[in-house]
Amino acid sequence: MTFAYVGCRTSAWRGARGKGIEVYQLLPSGEWRLLQCIASIQENPSWLTLDPLRHRLYALHGDGDKVAVFNRDPATGLLSLLAEQTTGPRHPHGDLDPHRRNNAVSAALTPDASTLLIANHEGGNIAALAVTAEGLSPPHHLAHIPGHDQPANATPSLSRPHEIVFAPGSNLFAVPIQGRAAGNGIDMIRLYRWEQNQSQLVDEIRLAPGSWPRHVDFHPGGNWLYGISELSSTLTILALDSGRGSLKLVQTLSTLPQGYSERSDASEIEVHPGGRFLYAANRGHDSIGICAIAQDGKLRVVDWVPCGGKTPRFTTLSPDGRYFYSANEDSDTIQVFKVDPDSGLLHKTDGVIASASPTCICFA
Numbered sequence: 079m080t081f082a083y084v085g086c087r088t089s090a091w092r093g094a095r096g097k098g099i100e101v102y103q104l105l106p107s108g109e110w111r112l113l114q115c116i117a118s119i120q121e122n123p124s125w126l127t128l129d130p131l132r133h134r135l136y137a138l139h140g141d142g143d144k145v146a147v148f149n150r151d152p153a154t155g156l157l158s159l160l161a162e163q164t165t166g167p168r169h170p171h172g173d174l175d176p177h178r179r180n181n182a183v184s185a186a187l188t189p190d191a192s193t194l195l196i197a198n199h200e201g202g203n204i205a206a207l208a209v210t211a212e213g214l215s216p217p218h219h220l221a222h223i224p225g226h227d228q229p230a231n232a233t234p235s236l237s238r239p240h241e242i243v244f245a246p247g248s249n250l251f252a253v254p255i256q257g258r259a260a261g262n263g264i265d266m267i268r269l270y271r272w273e274q275n276q277s278q279l280v281d282e283i284r285l286a287p288g289s290w291p292r293h294v295d296f297h298p299g300g301n302w303l304y305g306i307s308e309l310s311s312t313l314t315i316l317a318l319d320s321g322r323g324s325l326k327l328v329q330t331l332s333t334l335p336q337g338y339s340e341r342s343d344a345s346e347i348e349v350h351p352g353g354r355f356l357y358a359a360n361r362g363h364d365s366i367g368i369c370a371i372a373q374d375g376k377l378r379v380v381d382w383v384p385c386g387g388k389t390p391r392f393t394t395l396s397p398d399g400r401y402f403y404s405a406n407e408d409s410d411t412i413q414v415f416k417v418d419p420d421s422g423l424l425h426k427t428d429g430v431i432a433s434a435s436p437t438c439i440c441f442a
Contacts, residue, residue: 081155161213202236254291355422386413
């Protein structure tokens with residue numbers, strides 16, 4: 079039996095319409111049956127992380143400063159609140175938007191599942207919270223991400239982490255980091271190693287100022303890291319030397335068709351588990367770019383398909399790679415596509431799930 083968990087935005091000041099975390103059962107017919115909509119402890123339960131070992135789900139609250147821990151019944155899929163925990167202290171920089179607090183945007187469990195790492199976007203850090211029987215301990219380590227040098231006695235600068243993704247079978251993880259003006263940040267992709275219960279920086283690649291790196295994904299072979307930048311609508315291909323813990327830039331290309339000049343912000347990137355295809359989502363152009371991955375890791379754009387709605391904020395593949403899902407935030411839908419196993423092309427199906435302001439999907 080397969081269950082899907084959908085996070086969303088709920089806050090009125092962002093114009094959101096979501097009501098809470100939705101739990102669905104995926105039926106053999108392809109239908110998604112809604113089982114539960116559970117209220118969150120703060121607004122915007124926008125990022126969800128599953129812990130299959132402990133039958134738990136961790137929910138981050140966009141614009142908030144809390145992480146919620148839910149028990150998950152593996153038989154029914156239903157959630158019940160276990161605990162809540164702070165994601166850490168606020169950053170003191172005066173230019174930050176007070177509405178957004180820490181704005182935790184992504185989380186990942188360490189390879190041994192003993193610690194939850196959280197990317198605090200407005201906090202400018204990666205927080206490490208130990209997993210306990212009761213839920214989570216307060217952060218025991220904060221990996222601060224500075225921006226450009228500040229004048230003497232000025233408030234420390236910050237750069238904003240936007241995701242945490244571990245390399246396959248490794249304690250290395252990548253973090254795309256946005257250099258927004260408030261805080262004097264730096265656009266870059268950093269590589270860390272989880273070691274001695276801390277996040278230890280091992281390499282970084284700086285990208286074009288104003289590009290805003292947003293999400294990353296590793297090739298399943300572990301040799302390449304792919305990044306997508308929000309404002310520049312570009313894909314960045316990096317060669318990974320896992321032994322040395324180093325990155326090397328090998329290619330940059332647009333996520334948009336040549337000649338497209340209207341506003342569009344890139345959002346999500348997915349590497350197919352077979353390692354032959356990559357998908358990049360565009361908000362504005364409202365499309366999914368489909369790329370073929372060559373043996374040297376470089377990309378070639380094959381096609382663009384409409385996302386089936388408006389503003390594809392989040393996308394994901396089914397664990398077996400047969401289906402692709404686009405969470406279209408501003409049309410309140412999740413569009414289901416079938417993946418062509420030979421070409422990687424996406425074929426729109428009749429499957430459309432009504433879900434208000436969806437921002438994240440995960441499966442169990």
